[in-house]
Amino acid sequence: MPSFVALRDEILELAMLRPDDRVLDIGAGTGLLALAAAPRIAHVTALDISPPMCLRLDHNRRRLGLANVDTVVSSAAELPMADCTFDAVISNYCFHHLSEAEKHRALGEILRVLRPGGRVVIADMMFRLRVADPRDRAVLALLARRLLKKGFSGLLRLAKNALRVLAGRWEHPAGVDWWREALLAAGFDAVRVRPLEHEGGIADARRADRETPQRA
Numbered sequence: 001m002p003s004f005v006a007l008r009d010e011i012l013e014l015a016m017l018r019p020d021d022r023v024l025d026i027g028a029g030t031g032l033l034a035l036a037a038a039p040r041i042a043h044v045t046a047l048d049i050s051p052p053m054c055l056r057l058d059h060n061r062r063r064l065g066l067a068n069v070d071t072v073v074s075s076a077a078e079l080p081m082a083d084c085t086f087d088a089v090i091s092n093y094c095f096h097h098l099s100e101a102e103k104h105r106a107l108g109e110i111l112r113v114l115r116p117g118g119r120v121v122i123a124d125m126m127f128r129l130r131v132a133d134p135r136d137r138a139v140l141a142l143l144a145r146r147l148l149k150k151g152f153s154g155l156l157r158l159a160k161n162a163l164r165v166l167a168g169r170w171e172h173p174a175g176v177d178w179w180r181e182a183l184l185a186a187g188f189d190a191v192r193v194r195p196l197e198h199e200g201g202i203a204d205a206r207r208a209d210r211e212t213p214q215r216a
Contacts, residue, residue, distance in 0.1 A: 027094020126201025
């Protein structure tokens, strides 16, 4: 979709990729970010928790003739990489699948695997299920209107989502303020977080140029 292509391009621009960079794409899916980044840099590691997604991404990599992309099946909350491995970490619409505790662990892991001065850029759903907050209320209304435009099928999906929320089984998006505070708490510098025109938001930050963080 054009909106995702535009978001992809903004993520890669904010990551300030350089020819000798090694990059980690968390929640890589079928390769929206990883395959676009690969021609610009030295190497991309595409990580996703879904084996079928990684297989599809690897198929797309071969089709495009890219030799500098590898795939890893793992969780964002436990990265199977050594400290100070990457110059940049990027992610698009992955983190709302994680609980709040998992998000915090994932940010700690990102800080660990980044080299000093390394960049992180995360785009995700950034709102809360709160009607008291004006932006959250507007986002929820927008999502409801999108579903209602689909007629009966959209109404049915809206009802199912409401039941999932009540049962505690819906996604776990976090708001813009949460992301700013969580990135600072994790130890990142130069933190910037801004909402987008829809339900999403984009955050970018740097790992400070200091001693390697240790595992807890």
